[in-house]
Amino acid sequence: MNDSTLDFARQHRDEDPRTLALHAKVPEGVNLTEALQQIAGWQTARHKLPAWADCDGIIYPPHLAMEQCSSEQTARYKVGVVQRLLGKSATEGVMYDLTGGFGVDFSFLAPLFRKAVYVEQQEHLVEVARHNFSILNIDSAQPLCDNAAEILHGIDHATMIYLDPARRDSKGGRTYALSDCTPDVLTMKEELVSKADVVMLKLSPMLDWRAVVQQLGNVHELHIVSVKNECKELLAVIAPLLFPPQGEDYPQIYCVNDDQQFIYHPSTITRSPLNPPRGGRMGVLLVPNSSIMKAGCFSEIAHYYGVSPLSDNSHLFISDHFIEGFPGRQFQIEAISSMNKRELRSTFADIQQANVAVRNFPMTAEQLRQRLHLRDGGEHYVFATTDHNGQHVLFLCKKT
Numbered sequence: 001m002n003d004s005t006l007d008f009a010r011q012h013r014d015e016d017p018r019t020l021a022l023h024a025k026v027p028e029g030v031n032l033t034e035a036l037q038q039i040a041g042w043q044t045a046r047h048k049l050p051a052w053a054d055c056d057g058i059i060y061p062p063h064l065a066m067e068q069c070s071s072e073q074t075a076r077y078k079v080g081v082v083q084r085l086l087g088k089s090a091t092e093g094v095m096y097d098l099t100g101g102f103g104v105d106f107s108f109l110a111p112l113f114r115k116a117v118y119v120e121q122q123e124h125l126v127e128v129a130r131h132n133f134s135i136l137n138i139d140s141a142q143p144l145c146d147n148a149a150e151i152l153h154g155i156d157h158a159t160m161i162y163l164d165p166a167r168r169d170s171k172g173g174r175t176y177a178l179s180d181c182t183p184d185v186l187t188m189k190e191e192l193v194s195k196a197d198v199v200m201l202k203l204s205p206m207l208d209w210r211a212v213v214q215q216l217g218n219v220h221e222l223h224i225v226s227v228k229n230e231c232k233e234l235l236a237v238i239a240p241l242l243f244p245p246q247g248e249d250y251p252q253i254y255c256v257n258d259d260q261q262f263i264y265h266p267s268t269i270t271r272s273p274l275n276p277p278r279g280g281r282m283g284v285l286l287v288p289n290s291s292i293m294k295a296g297c298f299s300e301i302a303h304y305y306g307v308s309p310l311s312d313n314s315h316l317f318i319s320d321h322f323i324e325g326f327p328g329r330q331f332q333i334e335a336i337s338s339m340n341k342r343e344l345r346s347t348f349a350d351i352q353q354a355n356v357a358v359r360n361f362p363m364t365a366e367q368l369r370q371r372l373h374l375r376d377g378g379e380h381y382v383f384a385t386t387d388h389n390g391q392h393v394l395f396l397c398k399k400t
Helices: 003-011 017-023 032-048 063-068 072-092 104-112 123-135 148-154 185-195 209-216 290-295 298-305 341-347 365-372
Strands: 094-097 115-120 141-145 158-163 196-203 221-227 230-238 252-257 260-264 284-288 317-319 328-338 353-358 375-386 392-399
Touching: 003 032, 017 032, 032 063, 072 104, 072 158, 072 196, 072 221, 072 230, 094 104, 104 115, 104 123, 104 158, 115 123, 115 148, 123 141, 148 185, 158 185, 185 196, 185 209, 185 230, 209 221, 209 230, 221 290, 230 290, 252 290, 260 290, 260 298, 284 298, 298 317, 328 341, 328 375, 341 392, 353 365, 365 375
Parallel strands: 094 115, 094 158, 115 141, 158 196, 221 252, 353 375
Antiparallel strands: 196 230, 221 230, 252 260, 284 317, 284 328, 328 392, 375 392
């Protein structure tokens, strides 16, 4: 990409690419298509990758790649995991990223190590990565255009090996099974573990983490990482040299959503007794975040925080007070209603607007909103669910 195109993109990066495509006066030597791609990429990066957006000269990939790449927030989370596991030993160590791609995760992890090898088999991505690593002043970076499996065969020892297997097939369709990803980490696992102190795998959030643990075997940590309550990725960490042999079947699970974190080990915790509100008693309704939902650690949550499940399948909890540090949202219950028409009219008589959500309930949120004649939004929240007696109930709440 020539300097004229990059200069044009820099000068117009705050403008609407669609408007520019129709009306821009393009100087000689400027490739408008490439410039528009850079403008759109920078506009995504200033929210998703602010540290990159602050560096003039970064080359951005097409829109789809920008949407699919790691965010700065999830990349920095990985940095924290590696620092906790390896500490200062990383500074004299060597890291290999065998699936370099656009290089976001690599760019944040590489400065931790004396030497960091970026491996990508698509030449154009390697050239972009080489340029960007120079702009970002990552002195330890060594970009290579090669095949992950071939490079792995030639490694004597690495402090850490990182992989983010591609989750699309040859026709561009999404794949979700671990065995369908490229490269196939299941066939590479024994060699990976034999050649690295730490192996970190970034996997699709659509995967069942229990199946991942079962298929990989000997996973020491499993991280479920969400951003703004949207599950973004699973991180599987295998590090036999750093952890004593474990007799348990499952690793330590980290449920992360922004600054919320809940760590637990799957165990035989006895299910907490159901304790729904009775007799008009109010309290606090607790709604777990997406990482907790993905983990399915509802008994552990109830046990650790001393809260009561509303029912077996609703995954909502009740407390008589606000719970400091609860990994999710908390709402003050103002009223509880059955689906009886008279009770609904009384409960919602003065409510014209609310945010409606359903859990284990026979109607969609939109259907229920129409039934209650409510506009969307506002300060009130309605949670519709099924209690332990199989009765449909509605909680009218406000955020605590």
